[in-house]
Structure formats: C-alpha cells, structure tokens
Amino acid sequence: MFVDTARVYVKGGDGGNGIVSFRREKYVPEGGPAGGDGGKGGDVVLVVDEGLRTLLDFKYKRHFKAERGEYGKTSNKHGANAENMYIKVPPGTVVTDEDTNEFLGELVEHGQKLIIAHGGRGGRGNTRFATMYNKAPEIAEKGEPGQERYINLELKLLADVGLVGFPSVGKSTLISSVSAAKPKIAAYHFTTITPNLGVVDVGDDRNFVMADLPGLIEGASQGSGLGHQFLRHIERTRVIVHVLDMGGTEGRDPYEDFVTINRELELYNERLAARPMLIAANKMDVPEAEENLKRFREQVGDNYPIFPISSATREGLRELVFAVADTLDRAPVIEPQLEEVEETPDRKVYRLEEDSDKFWITRDNEVYVVNGEWIEKLCVMTNFTQYDSVKRFQRIMKQKGVDAALRKKGAQDGDTIRIGEYEFDFVE
Incomplete structure (x- = not known):
C-alpha cells in the first residue's frame, strides 16, 4: 500500500504549574517567597527518516501529544522541561495546517526537523510576583497550554527522473529493466496504481532515482483518473522521460498521446513544461514501430531528443540511461515554490494581527x-x-x-x- 496523504492531530505539552512557597528555615522567621517556575512542555517535532517511503504509519496512529513540564519546586527550584516528541516522516513530506491552509514546511533531507506544535511555557512561581508593595505574594501561574492543531501531511516523491505516459505504454517494464525495482506488470490498464521507485546505476560512478508513476489520461489536470495523485509526484522531478508506445499496440497515435500528456502537465503546473524532457520511443520490437517512429520524428522535429527502445528486449536502454544521467548533470535543482493562498468562502486565510492585545x-x-x-x-x-x-x-x-x-x-x-x-x- 502506498499512502501519500494523512491527517494528524498534534499537541505540544502543557507547561508545568508554578507554585506558591515561602522560605521555612531555622533562624529565618519571616522568609520571603520561594516558589519555583514550572518547566516548559515538550514540542512536537517532525524529523525526516530516509528509510521511510510512505505515510502508512499515520493510518494507525493519528494523535500525538507531548509530555507536560514539571511543576515548580520549593526553594526557588524550577521544574524540569519535558522532552520533545519526535515523529518520523519520509523525505518529501509537505506540511500544512488544516484549519488555516498555512504552509508550515517541507521536509526533504535526512535528519531535517520541523517543530509543528510548540510546548507551553511553565507558569511562574510566587517569587516572580514579589514587589516592594507586596513582598509575600500568594500568586502562582498555571502552565501555558501547549499548541494544538490538525495538520495535513502530503508526500511528494523525491525522484530525479519521472516516467510519464498513458497506461500500458511500458513504464513499469522499463523501470524493472534498468533498476532493481519490481513493479507489478500485467496486460491491463492501471497496473501501476501507486508510484514505484528504482535506483538506476549508470555504471560510471553515477546513479539516479527513477519513479514509475501511474499512467495519465486526458483530463488528469482536473483530477480525472489518478489525476492529482499522479501529478503531485512529478512536481519535483528534475528530468521527465516521456514513454510512448511507438508500436501503436492499442490503436492510439503516438503523437496525439505525446501532445495530450504534455498539455495535462502544463495545465496542472506551467513550470513542468520547462523541465528537460526526453522521449523513450518504446516497443520498437513491434513491426509497425519503425514507420510510426519516422512519422513521429517529422511531427515533433528537433525539439526533444528521441531514443528508440524496447523494454522487453532491452534494445537502446543503455543509450537512454546515459542520456538521462547527462541531462541530470545539467539540470538545475528544483527548489520548492510556495503558491499564494487565496481566501475563498470555504477556506479562511488567517494572517498575523499586529495588535497582540486584540479581543x-x-x-x-x-x-x-x-x-x-x-x-x-x-x-x-x-x-x-x-x-x-x-x-x-x-x-x-x-x-x-x-x-x-x-x-x-x-x-x-x-x-x-x-x-x-x-x-x-x-x-x-
């Protein structure tokens, strides 16, 4: 099972209460206030674990609450701060606040951390409230409540190369031929319904991660088929390999498929159209493939490099892998870009108020x-x-x-x- 979204409740630990206490020592008949402050509550922290690949764990545990701080002690001793709670997530996790749609962060590198719910500060003991007018106050604060919220986690695969194309064009066979990935392969549409990752060893001290993603269909940018479930994972791939059934085994025209898929990518995110793209003309072992490839070259022109391959016979795979590696060497690193969040009737956008005393x-x-x-x-x-x-x-x-x-x-x-x-x- 591949799980790429999750809704989670998190709560930082409450601060420990401060206490009211006075010095009670021999030969000190009127000792002053001596109540210590409470300790800080623990933070809830997301941390990247590169060994994780899905958000499946959050299907079974959805509530996370950090410990509260210790209460203050006598003799002006502070309570201990609580330990932070660490929650492991896979690389590529995007975090947003469910209620406000606020972007909280994107976790990419192993060990990277993000505090998503702050623990409350400890309450002050009565020592803090002593003044020249009230030298023995009987005031102590309770601990501040920890921050609580519902967050949405969304996983975007961290792959260097994404395979795109209609269902049944041979993407799964291709990735199984050039890497150790073992995707499900069968003679029907949408065999791949969850993304598969494979590490491709080029053989010259270079390697890259390739993602075999679910097949696109027309209307995917509006959510048709596997639509957005597919497209969210292509956003951060640095190079796109467009796999085409050049043999036309299902009666479709390779050029029409090429135009349709590119249009869906551009409609979903204009930046995808600017990514380096290579064309893998697959199923060249089919008799009609040579004629279809010749016609396709005339229609596309010299805008994209085309590599005739056959995933079944492994023809042309080495040349394709080296070309992808060379393209990656030149391709820029994709930095996360935040979209401007607009306020709509069903989505309230909260902004920081300048006046903290507002009521x-x-x-x-x-x-x-x-x-x-x-x-x-x-x-x-x-x-x-x-x-x-x-x-x-x-x-x-x-x-x-x-x-x-x-x-x-x-x-x-x-x-x-x-x-x-x-x-x-x-x-x-």
Missing part, C-alpha cells in the same frame, strides 16, 4: 462571550483558587479595556461573561 465581544443569548488568544490564555494560566491571582486577573481585565468594552456592549451587574471554558459574573 472582541459577541453575544450567545444572554451570555457575553469575550474572545481573544491572549485573554483565553490568561484564564487558563490563572489559578482562581488564590485570592491574589483573582485580583491580578481583575486588574489586567481593567487595564486592557475589557471591563469598559463589556459595559459598552450593555453588560450589567450579574450578567454572565464567558471566556474560553470559564464563566464569570459581571460585577460593578
């Missing part, structure tokens, strides 16, 4: 709902069982203008205010 108020029947990342985080990190912590929370709400905004919206004494999962009574 907004809505109504849910009789309840006033206050939304805003910073204020929801403040609620989660406030210990409402501590009197000093409650007073600090009220002071911040007033300083940030939340109280005034609620009054402007019509909130009165006794009304219910909801912030995240917390509900409060509005008190004048």
Whole structure:
C-alpha cells in the first residue's frame, strides 16, 4: 500500500504549574517567597527518516501529544522541561495546517526537523510576583497550554527522473529493466496504481532515482483518473522521460498521446513544461514501430531528443540511461515554490494581527462571550483558587479595556461573561 496523504492531530505539552512557597528555615522567621517556575512542555517535532517511503504509519496512529513540564519546586527550584516528541516522516513530506491552509514546511533531507506544535511555557512561581508593595505574594501561574492543531501531511516523491505516459505504454517494464525495482506488470490498464521507485546505476560512478508513476489520461489536470495523485509526484522531478508506445499496440497515435500528456502537465503546473524532457520511443520490437517512429520524428522535429527502445528486449536502454544521467548533470535543482493562498468562502486565510492585545465581544443569548488568544490564555494560566491571582486577573481585565468594552456592549451587574471554558459574573 502506498499512502501519500494523512491527517494528524498534534499537541505540544502543557507547561508545568508554578507554585506558591515561602522560605521555612531555622533562624529565618519571616522568609520571603520561594516558589519555583514550572518547566516548559515538550514540542512536537517532525524529523525526516530516509528509510521511510510512505505515510502508512499515520493510518494507525493519528494523535500525538507531548509530555507536560514539571511543576515548580520549593526553594526557588524550577521544574524540569519535558522532552520533545519526535515523529518520523519520509523525505518529501509537505506540511500544512488544516484549519488555516498555512504552509508550515517541507521536509526533504535526512535528519531535517520541523517543530509543528510548540510546548507551553511553565507558569511562574510566587517569587516572580514579589514587589516592594507586596513582598509575600500568594500568586502562582498555571502552565501555558501547549499548541494544538490538525495538520495535513502530503508526500511528494523525491525522484530525479519521472516516467510519464498513458497506461500500458511500458513504464513499469522499463523501470524493472534498468533498476532493481519490481513493479507489478500485467496486460491491463492501471497496473501501476501507486508510484514505484528504482535506483538506476549508470555504471560510471553515477546513479539516479527513477519513479514509475501511474499512467495519465486526458483530463488528469482536473483530477480525472489518478489525476492529482499522479501529478503531485512529478512536481519535483528534475528530468521527465516521456514513454510512448511507438508500436501503436492499442490503436492510439503516438503523437496525439505525446501532445495530450504534455498539455495535462502544463495545465496542472506551467513550470513542468520547462523541465528537460526526453522521449523513450518504446516497443520498437513491434513491426509497425519503425514507420510510426519516422512519422513521429517529422511531427515533433528537433525539439526533444528521441531514443528508440524496447523494454522487453532491452534494445537502446543503455543509450537512454546515459542520456538521462547527462541531462541530470545539467539540470538545475528544483527548489520548492510556495503558491499564494487565496481566501475563498470555504477556506479562511488567517494572517498575523499586529495588535497582540486584540479581543472582541459577541453575544450567545444572554451570555457575553469575550474572545481573544491572549485573554483565553490568561484564564487558563490563572489559578482562581488564590485570592491574589483573582485580583491580578481583575486588574489586567481593567487595564486592557475589557471591563469598559463589556459595559459598552450593555453588560450589567450579574450578567454572565464567558471566556474560553470559564464563566464569570459581571460585577460593578
């Protein structure tokens, strides 16, 4: 089974809680605050493992949650930070946020890492809140919640050379003849329904990775047939080998096939049309092939190098392999290019707000709902069982203008205010 997309839930570890503590030592009757900070939660990190070739593992495990940080300790000792959680992915994995469509990164090289869910910082102990006016505060923060999100993983094969062509033109036979790959081969369409990779040894200290990709059909750029499942894998190949059935064994015209496939590649991604392309005129062992090749050369002209081959008899394969290797030596490395993401009715694009103190108020029947990342985080990190912590929370709400905004919206004494999962009574 070849799995090239996966949807995964990840959550960074919560930060450890800070604590309220005071020095209790002999001959120190009025020791000051000594509560330590909590440790940082672990990050969730993707790391490339070149031994992986599919995203199959994510079919069986889809939820990943890092450990939380240790709680703070007495004597001003900090809690330990949690270990990061590492998730292995194959090279060629593209990562996006499911909710926002934000591009998070592309993992290509072995050992490359990408943090996709940050762990929360540890809550501060009461030592941090001591001031000249309050030398013994009974305030400690809870740990910050770790970042959580759903991400989409998409695997694009990392092959130097991609074989393109209609079904049953001989791509699978070709790759099995020039490499150790053992694809399924049979006399029916779409024998190859998942990409096959093979390492081709040229024999002069050069080698390259070739991908035998599922056959294209007309309309593939709009998703017909195996459509986008095929085309996403051709994007990063540096050289394209167009395999044609020059014998016309299924009654198709080689030139029409050539034009159709090239049009589908260009419709899907214009950059593909600029890639170096070689033509493998396959099935030259068929009697009609020589005449078809002569006519094809006249129609194509000198725009593409043409190599007559027979995958079945291995005729011309050595010349094709050397030509591909030479073309790769000259071909530029394909750098990932990000597309501009447009906002549509069914796809919201989130952008960074310059004002980090932004909040907004809505109504849910009789309840006033206050939304805003910073204020929801403040609620989660406030210990409402501590009197000093409650007073600090009220002071911040007033300083940030939340109280005034609620009054402007019509909130009165006794009304219910909801912030995240917390509900409060509005008190004048």
